[in-house]
Amino acid sequence: MIETVNRLLFRHHDADVVYECRECGTSVDSVDDECPSCGRTDVATFVTE
Numbered sequence: 001m002i003e004t005v006n007r008l009l010f011r012h013h014d015a016d017v018v019y020e021c022r023e024c025g026t027s028v029d030s031v032d033d034e035c036p037s038c039g040r041t042d043v044a045t046f047v048t049e
């Protein structure tokens with residue numbers, strides 16, 4: 001039971017999604033956000049492992 005939960009948590013952690021402004025590279029919270037630095041809404045999505 002506990003082992004199953006840990007495995008799910010690890011899997012979630014392994015597949016972090018990062019959103020980053022295509023214009024200046026600033027990290028944003030979601031793909032729908034606009035960049036706090038330059039105001040662009042063109043956000044790139046990266047999945048890190």
Ligand SMILES: [Zn+2]
Nearest residue numbers: 021024035038
């Ligand atoms: Zn930007």
